[in-house]
Amino acid sequence: MAHLTVDIGGSPGIDCRGFCSYCYFKRLKKEENPEPFGCKYCLPFTKGCDYCTNGVRENYEGFKDIRDVADNILADLQLMDGELEKITISGGGDPSCYPQFKDLMEILGSMEVPIHIGYTSGKGFDDPDIADFMVDNGLSEISYTIFASDPKLRSEYMVDPTPKASLEVFRRLCKKIDVYAAAVIIPDVNDGEALEDTCRFAEECGAKGIILMRFANRTDQGLILGNAPIIKGQRVQTVREFAEMVISLNSRYKIKINGTPLGDPEIGSPFAITDEPDLLEKLPRVEKDATIITGSIAARPIQTILDACGNKSWVYGTQKEIACLITIDDLKSVDLSKIGEVVIIPGRSFVHEKEATEVLSSDGVERTVIRGPDMLTADAETSMGMDKNGVLQMEMDGFSELIRLMNMYGRDRE
Numbered sequence: 206m207a208h209l210t211v212d213i214g215g216s217p218g219i220d221c222r223g224f225c226s227y228c229y230f231k232r233l234k235k236e237e238n239p240e241p242f243g244c245k246y247c248l249p250f251t252k253g254c255d256y257c258t259n260g261v262r263e264n265y266e267g268f269k270d271i272r273d274v275a276d277n278i279l280a281d282l283q284l285m286d287g288e289l290e291k292i293t294i295s296g297g298g299d300p301s302c303y304p305q306f307k308d309l310m311e312i313l314g315s316m317e318v319p320i321h322i323g324y325t326s327g328k329g330f331d332d333p334d335i336a337d338f339m340v341d342n343g344l345s346e347i348s349y350t351i352f353a354s355d356p357k358l359r360s361e362y363m364v365d366p367t368p369k370a371s372l373e374v375f376r377r378l379c380k381k382i383d384v385y386a387a388a389v390i391i392p393d394v395n396d397g398e399a400l401e402d403t404c405r406f407a408e409e410c411g412a413k414g415i416i417l418m419r420f421a422n423r424t425d426q427g428l429i430l431g432n433a434p435i436i437k438g439q440r441v442q443t444v445r446e447f448a449e450m451v452i453s454l455n456s457r458y459k460i461k462i463n464g465t466p467l468g469d470p471e472i473g474s475p476f477a478i479t480d481e482p483d484l485l486e487k488l489p490r491v492e493k494d495a496t497i498i499t500g501s502i503a504a505r506p507i508q509t510i511l512d513a514c515g516n517k518s519w520v521y522g523t524q525k526e527i528a529c530l531i532t533i534d535d536l537k538s539v540d541l542s543k544i545g546e547v548v549i550i551p552g553r554s555f556v557h558e559k560e561a562t563e564v565l566s567s568d569g570v571e572r573t574v575i576r577g578p579d580m581l582t583a584d585a586e587t588s589m590g591m592d593k594n595g596v597l598q599m600e601m602d603g604f605s606e607l608i609r610l611m612n613m614y615g616r617d618r619e
């Protein structure tokens with residue numbers, strides 16, 4: 206079974222009718238030769254690849270012309286093994302704003318396989334009838350940023366010129382296909398009563414779920430592109446405050462509500478395995494010592510899970526809240542007296558191993574740096590469409606791999 210991803214190109218903010226006030230790409234300077242972060246895709250001795258130089262900044266030209274998109278589809282189909290099972294439309298710009306969106310849907314619709322739109326703000330939808338058109342052409346799943354059910358808030362914070370039409374498209378899609386609503390929560394703007402209204406609206410429309418995203422405004426909260434703050438002086442919820450809000454909302458509505466960075470109240474993720482002693486028993490035992498470097502949110506649960514498997518080493522939480530957004534600056538502020546000779550960094554962190562080794566050995570202790578597994582758990586976007594067993598399996602796989610690396614590269618215990 207094959208999966209086709211159709212990239213329409215475009216840049217956030219520029220190819221979505223102007224920047225939403227909370228967009229993480231706002232105020233990002235267009236640099237000719239941006240400094241690469243380093244990442245898991247880089248070659249071992251060269252820091253920098255297209256992903257950690259341009260991809261992460263969505264540093265691309267405008268939308269691709271429909272002819273180029275169609276050529277790419279044909280080329281991809283020719284290389285494909287097996288029957289086409291699903292098509293996903295993606296891009297740096299917003300699909301709803303793609304100038305030839307209807308033509309694209311018709312081309313894809315002729316393939317007669319389910320189409321997913323991984324992300325849209327719906328800002329480009331001005332006529333509610335587009336909902337039926339998309340469904341008629343095979344759209345089966347969409348993640349749709351509503352921000353708020355109040356059209357005035359959508360208009361002001363998302364710069365949506367036709368907020369009522371966009372919300373009507375959302376409503377109509379909910380009646381026919383799987384729709385996941387999304388909203389970045391800006392305290393004192395779309396939280397409180399506005400958020401209650403939004404949850405009620407999404408539930409009444411028949412959406413499958415709502416993913417709430419805590420607004421981040423600082424580098425330690427995950428803004429790694431040098432453009433913080435996104436909104437000057439804006440209050441930000443603490444991780445705990447945000448998690449409590451998500452738990453409370455999820456308990457009061459029938460629709461599934463989860464949040465990122467924390468959490469999925471129905472499944473208990475991230476790190477749902479913490480409450481599953483039988484599964485913890487089944488994980489391999491930790492037999493050697495290696496320091497795990499991670500984000501501040503994940504440090505404690507990872508420590509708990511590894512300790513339940515016989516671990517005796519330290520899990521070091523950096524100042525960065527999200528492990529996947531750790532950069533070399535976070536490693537520069539690690540207290541080297543607290544880490545061992547073998548260090549495992551998050552698989553998807555924006556760090557080049559060679560540079561990490563230099564930085565983490567700058568006290569004269571030669572350290573070995575290993576890149577860990579990509580994922581140890583499921584974030585809200587991932588867990589939204591999963592059941593608990595699927596998430597637990599992901600965590601079992603992630604931790605088994607982490608423990609395997611610890612036992613392979615770690616130091617013998619004294």
Ligand code: SF4
Nearest residue numbers: 217218221225228326
């Ligand atoms: S629609 Fe998304 S990518 Fe575009 S400006 Fe808004 S938040 Fe940014």
